[in-house]
Amino acid sequence: MSQVLGVLGGMGPAATLDFLGKLQALTPANRDQDHIRVIVDINPQVPDRNDPFAQPGPVLAEMAGGLQGAGAQVLAIACNTAHVHADLISRASGLPLVDMxxxxxxxxxxxxxxxxxxxxxxxxxxxxxxxxxxxxxxxxxxxxxxxxxxxxxxxxxxxxxxxxxxxxxxxxxxxxxxxxxxxxxxxxxxxxxxxxxxxxxxxxxxxxGEELARRCVSVCLGLEPLPQGR
Incomplete structure (x- = not known):
């Protein structure tokens, strides 16, 4: 059985949908059941990652914890800049993160x-x-x-x-x-x-984003090991 992928998204929404499309396209599947289960939090209300006075970290950590509670076993962040907070996200969820x-x-x-x-x-x-x-x-x-x-x-x-x-x-x-x-x-x-x-x-x-999607497929299908800590 494949690992359940949790995606922190919404930064921005169109880019997250693009990532999900690539994830689906890169999954080797002949039927619905061959695809990876994905739990996505598309949250456009995350504070601006480029504003030095904004504080997106706590919101991202809350999202990660929510994905873990919903059943995610591996995380991905569909935003490059949000990876500044990758350590906080990993600690908040206790889950391995596929680093984009x-x-x-x-x-x-x-x-x-x-x-x-x-x-x-x-x-x-x-x-x-x-x-x-x-x-x-x-x-x-x-x-x-x-x-x-x-x-x-x-x-x-x-x-x-x-x-x-x-x-x-x-x-x-x-x-x-x-x-x-x-x-x-x-x-x-x-x-x-x-x-x-x-x-x-x-x-x-x-x-x-495409490379992240490709690696998420590989990790979730067990074709490569779960990522270790950063």
């Missing part, structure tokens, strides 16, 4: 890249720096102005704008990372793949 950022960095390493660029929020990029270094790679980041442009695009995507201008601008930011030496680009924000396709990037693109 660690998983994406492994996937970037497996492309053969020596330097990886990251499209993500400032706090997410800080986490990626740690994990990319652990994989023996260098990190390429956006300039200050381009990072501000990324955050503007993120707000537009969260507001429902998935149009051609937003897509072109996101692709231009990915190209800026490549121009600075990135040999792989990690879409390190779950909104980014809503407007950025691998065909838009001239080096391998790692979709952190």
């Amino acid at each position: 950022i660690e998983t994406a960095c492994r996937a970037a390493r497996d492309t053969g890249a020596r330097r990886a660029g990251v499209l993500g929020t400032r706090d997410a990029v800080r986490l990626y720096h740690e994990y990319i270094a652990a994989q023996g790679m260098g990190l390429v980041t956006l300039s200050r102005d381009d990072q501000a442009r990324f955050m503007d695009l993120l707000a537009r995507i969260k507001g429902g704008d998935l149009g051609p201008e937003v897509r072109e601008r996101m692709a231009a930011l990915a190209e800026a990372l490549v121009a600075e030496g990135a040999e792989a680009v990690i879409a390190g924000c779950t909104e980014a793949p809503l407007v950025l396709d691998p065909a838009d990037v001239r080096v391998p693109m790692v979709d952190a």
Whole structure:
């Protein structure tokens, strides 16, 4: 019997639905019963993870405890930036966590890249720096102005704008990372793949949400061990 997956979601809602679609698509199944049981808390009311004065940690910890109480046996967070609070989430639930950022960095390493660029929020990029270094790679980041442009695009995507201008601008930011030496680009924000396709990037693109979905399937079906503590 497969492990029950609990997902902390809603950050934002469209990105969570995208993650769940990938989870379903990546599960080898011939019938309903072959799929993984998933318990999801889609909570758009989590305080802004990018506001230094907000306090999302306690809300995320409460969500994790609720998922554990509902029967989840493994957790995943469908938001890169929320992984700042991963330790608190794990302690609150007592459950193993499939770490999106660690998983994406492994996937970037497996492309053969020596330097990886990251499209993500400032706090997410800080986490990626740690994990990319652990994989023996260098990190390429956006300039200050381009990072501000990324955050503007993120707000537009969260507001429902998935149009051609937003897509072109996101692709231009990915190209800026490549121009600075990135040999792989990690879409390190779950909104980014809503407007950025691998065909838009001239080096391998790692979709952190897709890689998380793939690993959750593997863990929940017992194809790889449960993750240990961070």
